[in-house]
Amino acid sequence: MPTKSGPEGRKASFIEEARRAQLIQCAIDTIAELGFAQASVAQIAGRAGISKSVITYYFSGKDELIRQVLTQIFTDAHRYIAPRVGAEQTVRLRLQAYIRAHIEFISTHLTQMAAVMEIAANHRTEDGSLRWGGTADRPVRTALEGMLARGQESGEFGAFDRSVMAVAIRRAIDALPPLMMSDPAVDAEVYARELVALFDRATRKESNG
Amino acid sequence: MPTKSGPEGRKASFIEEARRAQLIQCAIDTIAELGFAQASVAQIAGRAGISKSVITYYFSGKDELIRQVLTQIFTDAHRYIAPRVGAEQTVRLRLQAYIRAHIEFISTHLTQMAAVMEIAANHRTEDGSLRWGGTADRPVRTALEGMLARGQESGEFGAFDRSVMAVAIRRAIDALPPLMMSDPAVDAEVYARELVALFDRATRKESNG
DNA sequence: GGAAAATTAGAACGGTCGTGCTAATATCAG
DNA sequence: CTGATATTAGCACGACCGTTCTAATTTTCC
Numbered sequence: 485m486p487t488k489s490g491p492e493g494r495k496a497s498f499i500e501e502a503r504r505a506q507l508i509q510c511a512i513d514t515i516a517e518l519g520f521a522q523a524s525v526a527q528i529a530g531r532a533g534i535s536k537s538v539i540t541y542y543f544s545g546k547d548e549l550i551r552q553v554l555t556q557i558f559t560d561a562h563r564y565i566a567p568r569v570g571a572e573q574t575v576r577l578r579l580q581a582y583i584r585a586h587i588e589f590i591s592t593h594l595t596q597m598a599a600v601m602e603i604a605a606n607h608r609t610e611d612g613s614l615r616w617g618g619t620a621d622r623p624v625r626t627a628l629e630g631m632l633a634r635g636q637e638s639g640e641f642g643a644f645d646r647s648v649m650a651v652a653i654r655r656a657i658d659a660l661p662p663l664m665m666s667d668p669a670v671d672a673e674v675y676a677r678e679l680v681a682l683f684d685r686a687t688r689k690e691s692n693g
Numbered sequence: 694m695p696t697k698s699g700p701e702g703r704k705a706s707f708i709e710e711a712r713r714a715q716l717i718q719c720a721i722d723t724i725a726e727l728g729f730a731q732a733s734v735a736q737i738a739g740r741a742g743i744s745k746s747v748i749t750y751y752f753s754g755k756d757e758l759i760r761q762v763l764t765q766i767f768t769d770a771h772r773y774i775a776p777r778v779g780a781e782q783t784v785r786l787r788l789q790a791y792i793r794a795h796i797e798f799i800s801t802h803l804t805q806m807a808a809v810m811e812i813a814a815n816h817r818t819e820d821g822s823l824r825w826g827g828t829a830d831r832p833v834r835t836a837l838e839g840m841l842a843r844g845q846e847s848g849e850f851g852a853f854d855r856s857v858m859a860v861a862i863r864r865a866i867d868a869l870p871p872l873m874m875s876d877p878a879v880d881a882e883v884y885a886r887e888l889v890a891l892f893d894r895a896t897r898k899e900s901n902g
Numbered sequence: 903g904g905a906a907a908a909t910t911a912g913a914a915c916g917g918t919c920g921t922g923c924t925a926a927t928a929t930c931a932g
Numbered sequence: 933c934t935g936a937t938a939t940t941a942g943c944a945c946g947a948c949c950g951t952t953c954t955a956a957t958t959t960t961c962c
Contacts, residue, residue, distance in 0.1 A: 497908080497909095497959095497960095499908080499909070499959085500908090500909095503909090517821075518821050519815065519817060519821075519823070520730075521729075521730040521815060521817075522817065522821055524948075524949065524950080525949080525950060525951085526948075526949080526950090534910075534911085535910060535911045535912065536911090536912090536950085536951085537910075537911070537912080537951085537952080537953090538909080538910065538911085539950095540950080540951060540952080541908095541909070541910080542909095545950075545951075546950065546951090605814060606728065606730060606815065608728060608730075608731065612726075612727045612728075612731055614728070617871075617875075618871065618874070618875035619875055619876075644887060644890065644891065645883065645887040648883070648884055648887040648888060648891065649887075649891065651865065651868050651872065652861065652864075652865040652868075652888070652891060655861075655864035655865055655867075655868045656860065656861040656864055656865070658864075659860050659861075659864045662826075662827065663860065665827070666826075666827035666828055667828075674854065674857070675857055678853060678854040678857035678858075679857060679861070681853065682853060682857065682858065682861060682895045683895070685894050685895050685897065685899070686891045686892070686894050686895040688894065690894070691900045706929095706938075706939095708928095708929085708938080708939075709938090709939095712939090733918075733919060733920080734919080734920060734921085735918080735919080735920090743940075743941085744940060744941045744942070745920085745921085745941090745942090746921085746922085746923090746940075746941070746942080747939080747940060747941085748920095749920080749921065749922080750938095750939070750940080751939095754920075754921075755920065755921090
């Protein structure tokens, strides 16, 4: 049963593993540089220096490749961020670690993040609706809202709408990739420090000023 | 000299004005609904119930049409927002009006804003670089940074990095279109009130808590 | 070293893109 | 009403899209 059309069943060969990794990396670079719409199979294959058909040989199609790009990047990000947040003891410190860890990961994985955002904003199903769009970031925001809720219950945070605060935090974090790519003068450390301070004030109880 | 290829020279006829307005509106609707990449000339013409060539008859090409979509929306937005900000006397009130006016306009022009963001994020020149991207929002942020600077000089605001604060404010405002389009339960008034309160705290002087 | 399998290049397919051209129709001035 | 002009539909064009197919080449294994 092996032979025909693509590697299946048997364990991946050395060449297969190397090609898959190469193609995923080339897809990331191409999407980040040219944008999702311009990242055609021909472009990605050209960057890898191979023929188009190699892509459909190792992946069932372009969608498969895109999917694997996303899962790889998300796995990397989660592995970096989760332990750094979990290490902190108070909710306020966890929120600070949340912001800092995100910005550290983003600033050291700029092309990956640019690719993720291009895909999230543009990849659509055949019926025209966004494949990962609209509600795909909801679980992320929901988790963040949970953290904010615990901070309010414990009295560490003041009164505010948690969903609006979560949106503001996420959007401020996700602003970094385009910022850094269009302006190399942007300093990720400064950005992290200022954002931590900004939302530290924003989550405080109203102290009659 | 009249005749050949498109209306030029003479003043626009009734039909011309109507068609241009219709096509701009259809472009907005199509881009907002299907995304920029899927908003082909054929799609836009189909929505208008006319032939593709009518578009290239009234506009020099697709780029021209897109450009007019942007200028129309930006003009509308500026006419709504500018006087509301200018009416306030203190910097803090002006910042509040800035946020509120933006959210009011956005929530009442959702499809327009969705179209603008699709275009800004995706429209590229032939060499592959974003046409309105990267640095196109710089003047907007710069103006906002100026407002923040005046607030710090007058002592109304505390100490913070103005460019980071400007990014956070803009990103929080620009989050509204996708929020409202994916979740009809989102309340623009609540969002405006909470955002005003959030950045009111964030711009305050550190009051030792 | 030779057969079988894995991997690759390259061409071909049907489809959509934006634009240009042509011929038919609608509008309007005289 | 009529001729000129504005407007429109429809097709053709070259380009690129993602996928499929075939044939050639490389690798693997006995």
